[in-house]
Every structure is written in C-alpha cells, then in structure tokens.
Amino acid sequence: MGGTVPDQGAGGGAMTFVQLIECRTSRLDEMNRLIDDWVEQTKGKRTATHALVGTDHSDASHVVELVEFPSYEEAMRNSNLPETDRIFREMVALCDEMPTFIDLDVVREAHLDVVREAGTTARTVRRFFGVLASAGELPPLNDLLDEDVHSHDPVNPQDTIGLDHVRAEFRMWRGAFDFAFTVEDVVADDERACARWTWNATHTGDFLGIAPTGRQVAMTGMTLFRFAADGKITELWWQHDQLGLMQQLGALDELEQ
Missing domain, CATH: 3.30.70.100 (Alpha-Beta Plaits)
Incomplete structure (x- = not known):
C-alpha cells in the first residue's frame, strides 16, 4: 500500500x-x-x-x-x-x-520470456489504467503500448491506429476530465486480458463540443487487450456507457423535453 x-x-x-x-x-x-x-x-x-x-x-x-x-x-x-x-x-x-x-x-524493465504468464498480463493491464489516469503530462506509453497499436472504440467512426494517434485520443479525454479508474476485475491468459472497470471523473474541459460543467460523472465499461510477443499491448477493444455519460453531462436534456 x-x-x-x-x-x-x-x-x-x-x-x-x-x-x-x-x-x-x-x-x-x-x-x-x-x-x-x-x-x-x-x-x-x-x-x-x-x-x-x-x-x-x-x-x-x-x-x-x-x-x-x-x-x-x-x-x-x-x-x-x-x-x-x-x-x-x-x-x-x-x-x-x-x-x-x-x-x-525504475530505469529498466525487461520481459525475459516470450511466453508470459497470465499474472504478467493482468499486472500490465492494471498498470496501464494507472498510468492513463496519472497526473501531469501523459507519459510516452512506449513501454506499455506497441508502436503499431490498434484501438477500437464504438464512439469513433474509424479505428485509432499507431501509438501517436492513440496517445492523442487519451490526451483528449485527459484534457476534458480529471478522472480515475477502479479496475474491478481482470481475466487474463498469456496473450489476452479483459478488464471490467469503473471510471469516476470531474468534467473540467471541452468534450465533444460540451463546455466544462464541473459535474461529477461516472461510467462503467470493459476493455479487451491483446498482447504482442514482447509483452506490450498491441490491440484494445473498448466498451463503455457513452450514452449514460452524455446524459450526466446534460447533453440529452433538450432531446428529453
């Protein structure tokens, strides 16, 4: 602790x-x-x-x-x-x-075996969510994500491909919200892992055209991870309650009237 x-x-x-x-x-x-x-x-x-x-x-x-x-x-x-x-x-x-x-x-971290245990992938997943919500400038993430990482999010019309583009998407969320993840469960094997999480945040910046409201919001979701041979995350699939988030931000108020 x-x-x-x-x-x-x-x-x-x-x-x-x-x-x-x-x-x-x-x-x-x-x-x-x-x-x-x-x-x-x-x-x-x-x-x-x-x-x-x-x-x-x-x-x-x-x-x-x-x-x-x-x-x-x-x-x-x-x-x-x-x-x-x-x-x-x-x-x-x-x-x-x-x-x-x-x-x-930590000045060096090496995955010594190509074949990884499930515990290693689960720890990487938990570390990923911790880094994603860390304060200050977003780290490079090149120790966690593959250079050619693919991120699939149903909110986006197209997949986000490449480390730079994925980091830009993460920066968009970090610029709009001060948030933290609680990882409720992780199920993992040596090549894949699935995490169920809760996201709690304060709306502090522009988000999809919605000006900062200062509201406390929450969202639940799941993320599936695929790992490359070197232990880095090479693909992510996101599922989260985007509709519920928009409702909490008041974006659906006019539609409900």
Whole structure:
C-alpha cells in the first residue's frame, strides 16, 4: 500500500516508481487484513498499480512489501490520502520496529520470456489504467503500448491506429476530465486480458463540443487487450456507457423535453 513517501524534491518525473518497505512482525495476518481494508477504502482514489508482500524464506518475521506507481508524483498523491496515513500508522503498531523505506526509480524493465504468464498480463493491464489516469503530462506509453497499436472504440467512426494517434485520443479525454479508474476485475491468459472497470471523473474541459460543467460523472465499461510477443499491448477493444455519460453531462436534456 505504501506509507509516507519521504520528500525527494523533483522526484522521478514520469518514470515508474517502486517503493520497497521492510519491517519485522509476528502479526502478518493482522497486517494483511489492514492492507485489505486499505484496498477497499481507497477504491477510485489510490494511485498504486501493483503491490506484492513477501516474507524472508529463512526468517518469516522479516516482511518485505513492494508497491509500484506510475511515477514518483503518483506515489506522493497516494501518500497524501488520509486512508493511507491512518492505516500506515496502524501497520507501524504491528511491527516490532520502525519500517524502513527504499525508493526506486525504475530505469529498466525487461520481459525475459516470450511466453508470459497470465499474472504478467493482468499486472500490465492494471498498470496501464494507472498510468492513463496519472497526473501531469501523459507519459510516452512506449513501454506499455506497441508502436503499431490498434484501438477500437464504438464512439469513433474509424479505428485509432499507431501509438501517436492513440496517445492523442487519451490526451483528449485527459484534457476534458480529471478522472480515475477502479479496475474491478481482470481475466487474463498469456496473450489476452479483459478488464471490467469503473471510471469516476470531474468534467473540467471541452468534450465533444460540451463546455466544462464541473459535474461529477461516472461510467462503467470493459476493455479487451491483446498482447504482442514482447509483452506490450498491441490491440484494445473498448466498451463503455457513452450514452449514460452524455446524459450526466446534460447533453440529452433538450432531446428529453
């Protein structure tokens, strides 16, 4: 879940950021329950994209947690959540000594096997949604998306083809809304994955000719992903409640009268 991230000034920009937390505890079951509570309480707000907890094979009281974020800035946002601060203090109380933190900017990530496990594709999907909703400038996405990626969205009359065009479409949504995804479910194998998600947003910019309304809106949807041999996303199929979104923005008011 990540605790309080020490201040590092400018941080690592849009670089993937990983926090390693070490502690000693004989109350791992209680700690796991705390983490479950945090996951439930931060739906739609947390910026962590992947978390892993392990115990030392030769010393079960030595616990290590790895938490991945799209960037250092997103880790700071996660740290500032009141739920994170509260549960972190409760976690410290379960430890035999104060946890230690190591903050890592990821400078290399390689898929070593052509054949991938389902867990790898599922993690990539969750990371994709986290990066898509990250604050600041949209990252290049070339570590997640194939250069020749195809995006199929029924809202668009034609498919969006190529990394630059797909990024432009994502920037359009980011320019119109301040949003976050909650990934409800991911079903994956080594080549494909399907995610069911909830999207919560504030309408802050022009969207399809609709001036900013400041309204809080929500949308549910599903996205099917196909992966290339190198583990990058090479095709996406989107299904979402566009009609419901337009209704929430008031675009259908005149038609309903």
